[in-house]
Amino acid sequence: MNTENKRQLASRASASKDPPGWFTCGTISFTDPMGRRLLRGVTLQIDPPCLCVITGPSGSGKTSLLRAIVGLNKANVLERRLGDVIYPDKRLSEWRSKVTLLLQDAPCIPGTIEENLSFPFAFKNSGSHRFSRDEAIKLMEWVGLGHFGLSHSVDGFSGGERHRLSLVRGLVWAPPVLLADEPLAGLEPELAQKCFDLLLDFSRQRPAVVICVLHEERFAKQADLLFRLKDGTLHRT
């Protein structure tokens, strides 16, 4: 067995003790445009409910890993699976409607808060999902954006406000697997804890798999599963 295969097996084992997991994505290998091999055969197999946190030094490939899971970079991914359903590359958009990534810089679309929260429900892949205004209002209040009202424009939102809006967008959409790339960036400690609790609750109630890339050590301790991404492989800690 070559080193690469050993590494792949090591990652697989570290991700789940009893494969196959309900959410499976792997084996993922990725070399960035500068030629750095950021991911060397990573596999994630996770059953809901689970809040999984991935940490690691800057530039270790955490963002690349999340983007590879949803097919937003040219990583080599052997299999994407939810339960018994396998999603090949040509079904990526359907996969993303179920395994949804909250992007690191929390972009918005120009328009009102309501438009920003409800646009995914107009997509073909939204299926039977219906936008719930009540749920949206409740969540906006919880993250401290309630005073704006849904008809307020997102124009001029600060970084922290965009991150909270992005989090609410993900929770209103409520996919079975939610990936979040530094969702608490730029938030006050108290607010960050509230948002983290929201993700934890979501994983329990839906039940869902939530995978967060985080830097804050104190949240890492509250996770069900904690991985450290180092040298292109995941290490369970």
Added chain:
Amino acid sequence: MGHYIELSAFDLFLAVGLIVIASGISLALQLGLTRSLAVAATRCMLQLGAIGLILKKIFQVNSPLLVLAWLALMLYMASREAVRRSRSKYKGIRLDALLTMTFTSLAVGLLVTQVVIKVRPWYDPQYVIPIFGMIFGNSLNGICLCLDRFLEYLRSRRREVELRLCFGATRQEAVIEGARQAVRTGMIPIINNMTVAGIVSLPGMMTGQIVAGASPVQAVAYQIVIMFMIAASNALGSMLLATLAARRLVSHYGVEIDSS
């Protein structure tokens, strides 16, 4: 057909006086345009002169093959010009522009010459060449505007496109807003032209026909056909080019266009 006053070489020589006036102004105001004006005027005379001679020959020979060859050449030059004028480029832009212009001009041009005007024989150069020429020239403007707008959208709003993809949008759903804006931009000039036609300016073809002795009512009828034809070709061309560009520049991975 009525009559028209033929221009002689001496008349053209007199017209050169008009360029002399323009050059005089350039010299007096130190605009530094005298040389450019002279070059432009010379090029204009040589190019149009050559076209006049070529068209005279094509009209004389009256062969369908020659007409088609001439149209193909015009088509090629127009698509090249469309790419040249576009402020930003991408790999494959030439082919996309050529495909768009070919399909648009064939669809609209055949409809106008064969169904509306009913040109007989079908290749009669007197009608086919000017009409296709107008489609090329005008759809070129439309698709240039559309392309610029669309590429600008993809560059400046690539994060939004990515955001939509993240929530399960298909590639079409992710860029439809940009395509809509681009096609709208491509359509604006012809809508403006149709709105002010006859009030602010007399359109070129109509003016030409009136000078050539056609009845104003017939000239107007032709002009209406031409305006509608340009509207159709702009709409079709813009939509097609936005679709082709989107196929090339937006993949499952997101927007693949340089941020420069």
